[in-house]
Amino acid sequence: MTYKIQDNLIQKDNMSIPRDSGNSDYNQFIEDIALETDTVVGPDVLTEGYAVLRERAYPSLTEQLDMQYWDSINSTTLWADKVAEIKALYPKSMVESTTIGDVPDWVATEAAAWLAAKQLREYTVAIARLAQYIVSVGREEVTEMQATGEQVYNEETFEMDDVMASVVTVSAIDPVDATVEQTTYDDEGVSTIVTIENPLITTDVAERAAAQAVVDATPAAVIPE
Numbered sequence: 001m002t003y004k005i006q007d008n009l010i011q012k013d014n015m016s017i018p019r020d021s022g023n024s025d026y027n028q029f030i031e032d033i034a035l036e037t038d039t040v041v042g043p044d045v046l047t048e049g050y051a052v053l054r055e056r057a058y059p060s061l062t063e064q065l066d067m068q069y070w071d072s073i074n075s076t077t078l079w080a081d082k083v084a085e086i087k088a089l090y091p092k093s094m095v096e097s098t099t100i101g102d103v104p105d106w107v108a109t110e111a112a113a114w115l116a117a118k119q120l121r122e123y124t125v126a127i128a129r130l131a132q133y134i135v136s137v138g139r140e141e142v143t144e145m146q147a148t149g150e151q152v153y154n155e156e157t158f159e160m161d162d163v164m165a166s167v168v169t170v171s172a173i174d175p176v177d178a179t180v181e182q183t184t185y186d187d188e189g190v191s192t193i194v195t196i197e198n199p200l201i202t203t204d205v206a207e208r209a210a211a212q213a214v215v216d217a218t219p220a221a222v223i224p225e
Contacts, residue, residue: 002041054090141171179196179197
């Protein structure tokens with residue numbers, strides 16, 4: 001069943017959902033609209049019929065009686081003219097009807113914000129996955145010079161200098177074997193050894209491809225500068 005906005009509430013399946021980000025049903029509504037797994041329609045708009053409109057347009061009883069009094073005194077048609085004017089303004093063809101109004105702008109705004117946040121989270125995870133080393137290539141060791149905490153006296157500058165040492169900041173990882181042997185068995189139980197791509201490489205390639213697809217699909221407006 002489609003969601004429906006009515007009186008600033010979201011209606012669905014005989015349930016009224018408040019516009020409250022702390023409400024799980026409201027958050028589900030925004031998610032459904034953002035992902036287009038459901039739709040939403042605007043509120044019912046009542047168009048009043050001629051009877052109600054005429055009654056509202058008639059002058060007060062005091063004014064009616066006043067018109068009728070002067071008509072009788074002056075042989076005028078003030079009251080009849082007023083009635084004719086109102087009937088012409090609101091003919092019987094103006095029947096009461098109910099139409100569907102526009103969906104409020106805040107629905108699209110909040111759904112777009114939810115989707116952008118989701119895309120940013122997925123983009124961040126994908127970038128982190130792509131930053132990991134390629135298992136078929138391995139990773140080289142990275143070192144940098146860091147202070148050991150000790151100091152020595154520099155006779156040229158007459159100051160104490162930090163003692164520096166090369167420290168491994170990223171350890172080396174050897175590439176995995178490109179292939180592995182796998183034993184298979186036929187219906188009679190006879191074994192056969194076959195060579196296949198290393199499953200670690202297969203998984204790594206698939207995960208990297210999926211992460212790259214997420215990055216490629218992320219709108220530019222979502223990507224942090």
